[in-house]
Amino acid sequence: xxxxxxxxxxxxxxxxxxxxxxxxxxxxxxxxxxxxxxxxxxxxxxxxxxxxxxxxxxxxxxxxxxxxxxxxxxxxxxxxxxxxxxxxxxxxxxxxxxxxxxxxxxxxxxxxxxxxxxxxxxxxxxxxxxxxxxxxxxxx
Numbered sequence: 644x645x646x647x648x649x650x651x652x653x654x655x656x657x658x659x660x661x662x663x664x665x666x667x668x669x670x671x672x673x674x675x676x677x678x679x680x681x682x683x684x685x686x687x688x689x690x691x692x693x694x695x696x697x698x699x700x701x702x703x704x705x706x707x708x709x710x711x712x713x714x715x716x717x718x719x720x721x722x723x724x725x726x727x728x729x730x731x732x733x734x735x736x737x738x739x740x741x742x743x744x745x746x747x748x749x750x751x752x753x754x755x756x757x758x759x760x761x762x763x764x765x766x767x768x769x770x771x772x773x774x775x776x777x778x779x780x781x782x783x
Contacts, residue, residue: 659712670698716779
């Protein structure tokens with residue numbers, strides 16, 4: 644008897660979530676860019692908008708589907724990007740509040756937020772470059 648390939652439905656069920664990961668990249672990049680462009684200056688926590696929160700939720704939902712594939716490092720990369728940017732946004736708020744008494748906080752807080760937004764954009768671009776080549780992101 645001849646061996647037949649498995650039905651396409653079975654193969655599709657085990658395929659990595661490439662579309663979902665690309666959507667998360669786009670949403671995180673969009674969140675960072677719109678926060679800067681929308682106000683004319685860097686605002687706190689560019690990813691803590693509805694767009695950024697939806698992106699990280701999608702990343703967490705698709706995390707198990709990406710396990711064992713080249714996309715696993717991308718999902719982890721995106722989730723870490725969200726949480727590290729959130730941490731630095733909180734630090735920016737603390738600097739702004741604690742140093743506002745001496746007026747230097749009004750400059751340092753937005754400076755930290757601008758750096759965070761640029762860092763998020765860098766990570767999105769770097770991740771997309773690896774994504775388009777279907778390669779995992781190397782661990783530093």
